[in-house]
Amino acid sequence: MTGVTPFWNPQRPSPMPSHRYRNVFERVDVPLRERSWPDNRFTAAPLWVPVDLRDGNQALAEPMDTARKTKMFDLFVRMGYKEIEVAYPSASRTDFDFVRSLAARQAAGDLPEDVAISVFTPARPELIERTFESVAGMSNVLVHLYTATAPAWRDLVLRGSRADVKALVADAAELVAKLADRRGPDAGSMRFEFSPEVFNLTEPDYVLEVCDRVTEIWDACADRPVVHNLPATVEVATPNIYADQIEYMSRNLARREHVILSVHPHNDRGTGVACAELAVLAGAQRVEGCLFGNGERTGNVDLVTLGLNLHAQGVDPMVDFSDIDAVKAVVEECNRIEVHPRHPYGGELVYTAFSGTHQDAISKGMIHHAARAAELGVEASQAPWDVPYLPIDPADVGRSYEGVIRVNSQSGKGGMAYLLRTHYGIDLPKDFQPVFSKVVQRATDEHGREMEPKDLWELFRATYLAPGEDGAWTLAESAFTEPEPGEHRVAAVLVRADGTKAEVAGSGNGPLSALTAALAEAGVPIEVADYTQQAVTSGVDAAAACYLRCRAGGREVWGVGLDTSVLTATVRAALSAVNQMFD
Numbered sequence: 001m002t003g004v005t006p007f008w009n010p011q012r013p014s015p016m017p018s019h020r021y022r023n024v025f026e027r028v029d030v031p032l033r034e035r036s037w038p039d040n041r042f043t044a045a046p047l048w049v050p051v052d053l054r055d056g057n058q059a060l061a062e063p064m065d066t067a068r069k070t071k072m073f074d075l076f077v078r079m080g081y082k083e084i085e086v087a088y089p090s091a092s093r094t095d096f097d098f099v100r101s102l103a104a105r106q107a108a109g110d111l112p113e114d115v116a117i118s119v120f121t122p123a124r125p126e127l128i129e130r131t132f133e134s135v136a137g138m139s140n141v142l143v144h145l146y147t148a149t150a151p152a153w154r155d156l157v158l159r160g161s162r163a164d165v166k167a168l169v170a171d172a173a174e175l176v177a178k179l180a181d182r183r184g185p186d187a188g189s190m191r192f193e194f195s196p197e198v199f200n201l202t203e204p205d206y207v208l209e210v211c212d213r214v215t216e217i218w219d220a221c222a223d224r225p226v227v228h229n230l231p232a233t234v235e236v237a238t239p240n241i242y243a244d245q246i247e248y249m250s251r252n253l254a255r256r257e258h259v260i261l262s263v264h265p266h267n268d269r270g271t272g273v274a275c276a277e278l279a280v281l282a283g284a285q286r287v288e289g290c291l292f293g294n295g296e297r298t299g300n301v302d303l304v305t306l307g308l309n310l311h312a313q314g315v316d317p318m319v320d321f322s323d324i325d326a327v328k329a330v331v332e333e334c335n336r337i338e339v340h341p342r343h344p345y346g347g348e349l350v351y352t353a354f355s356g357t358h359q360d361a362i363s364k365g366m367i368h369h370a371a372r373a374a375e376l377g378v379e380a381s382q383a384p385w386d387v388p389y390l391p392i393d394p395a396d397v398g399r400s401y402e403g404v405i406r407v408n409s410q411s412g413k414g415g416m417a418y419l420l421r422t423h424y425g426i427d428l429p430k431d432f433q434p435v436f437s438k439v440v441q442r443a444t445d446e447h448g449r450e451m452e453p454k455d456l457w458e459l460f461r462a463t464y465l466a467p468g469e470d471g472a473w474t475l476a477e478s479a480f481t482e483p484e485p486g487e488h489r490v491a492a493v494l495v496r497a498d499g500t501k502a503e504v505a506g507s508g509n510g511p512l513s514a515l516t517a518a519l520a521e522a523g524v525p526i527e528v529a530d531y532t533q534q535a536v537t538s539g540v541d542a543a544a545a546c547y548l549r550c551r552a553g554g555r556e557v558w559g560v561g562l563d564t565s566v567l568t569a570t571v572r573a574a575l576s577a578v579n580q581m582f583d
């Protein structure tokens, strides 16, 4: 991209001082000229590690107490996470005590043996020692050591040269190894993780050197592989750059077969998920993140989105999201932060269409899906999913179809027809849908609000059913007979709009034509252009629905009747039309 504005682009320079920031290429040059990640594909889930109880927790205005931490930890276990970062034990008594509470639970056999407990520490001897105290007696522990390695952090925060920072890390790694040895042969198993904080802004040759030194100190081997976790602590570049950085490390790390390559993207540019996904394609085997993306500033990468992105591509995420709302409720309660209604997969509105064309497509897609499941002889929940505009079946994550279509002024006929069909068992004839849709549009334009299914039903009832049931023109008495096969007669008392009565009779080749003949005799002639009768299977208290497209005096109206008997539904539909025509 050049800075020259082409003739077709009328945009002008903004008043913002963009020149103050450096392009990432000036800061990190990854010596990778050919990459394999663009051609790689997902075939299996990486190891997911939730860091909500440490990284997410450190970003909360009110950090979690033991009760909230326990609730979230138990959720992770239920969901199937096998490695959980639980605390920064040297940071606070709360964090330390929480680890001790897990130690007690582990001793009591109340923690699954295959769940590793990770604790986080900076490269400061007294804090490392405190961290080891917190996990005394525990097994299946991961000690996670970190130090920033990027130039600005070396110069401004740690105030040391490349060699100084490497020595700081090496000393800390040695202390970790020593304290682990001191636990003795009977102590439970312990593994190690190292994070060069701000990896993504660190010179590739230097970060490789630091990581390799740690690998050596911790003597990475088949029995005790080392985790190297490469964070995008502050996201600064497009995801392809991060992928290049990860592929470079994956290709060049020493004892690669004994290194578990992990990533830890944050979301400052809003591309944390893309970074994590490309990093996995580039060789990462493990991903740290938080549920719904809580974390410092714009958050850690979102493990819900990552997991369900895999699910949506046919790859098992190996973590249970089948009750997403239960997961969300715990996360919201523990973090005291609400999940946005548009949040991928878990937001309240993400399986909902308000717009007409989307609703039409979803409605058709759902009918097709049900038919396909029947054809294959499988449950709808097991049939291949191809419903337009819904990347996954909401039922996979425990959502009902209730909110999939919601009607407002942006909606069309498909949406309201879907709601009447699914909530009230009423399947409006195709030609009738645009007619009622106009009525709905008028109402939504007027009040500007959403129409819930019950509002829609009320509008339908008031517009079409009420005129046939208690409109101004009524049939006081009626007797339908069939003296000969195919010859139908009706004798009735019609009460006119002004309250006067007329005795009328009519005959025809069916009850409806007999009735229209009688109505014509009474001065309310309607010509039936279309007749649709339908069984109602659920929703309303009626077995039959009748729809009549009627004409009179150059006008056309639809009469609708519902009843347990087909004949009464037909009579009501005719009166519905009469009352709309002759009001």
Ligand SMILES: CC(=O)SCCNC(=O)CCNC(=O)[C@H](O)C(C)(C)COP(=O)(O)OP(=O)(O)OC[C@H]1O[C@@H](n2cnc3c(N)ncnc32)[C@H](O)[C@@H]1OP(=O)(O)O
Residues within 6 Å of the ligand: 055, 058, 088, 090, 091, 092, 121, 122, 123, 124, 127, 146, 147, 148, 157, 158, 197, 233
């Ligand atoms: C990217 C990340 O998420 S990193 C994790 C960040 N998380 C947190 O900070 C939450 C918990 N932290 C805390 O509660 C506190 O910071 C504590 C208890 C750990 C330490 O508190 P304090 O001793 O008061 O130190 P403070 O927080 O000011 O830390 C700054 C000092 O640590 C040093 N430091 C920071 N990170 C590291 C590290 N990874 N390794 C070694 N030293 C470090 C700094 O250079 C600075 O040293 P200086 O005082 O010599 O200049």
Ligand SMILES: CC(C)C(=O)C(=O)O
Residues within 6 Å of the ligand: 055, 146, 195, 196, 197, 198, 229, 231, 232, 233, 234, 264, 266
């Ligand atoms: C893994 C640690 C150091 C971290 O949270 C980060 O760098 O974002």
Ligand SMILES: [Mg+2]
Residues within 6 Å of the ligand: 055, 231, 233, 264, 266, 296, 300
């Ligand atoms: Mg982080």
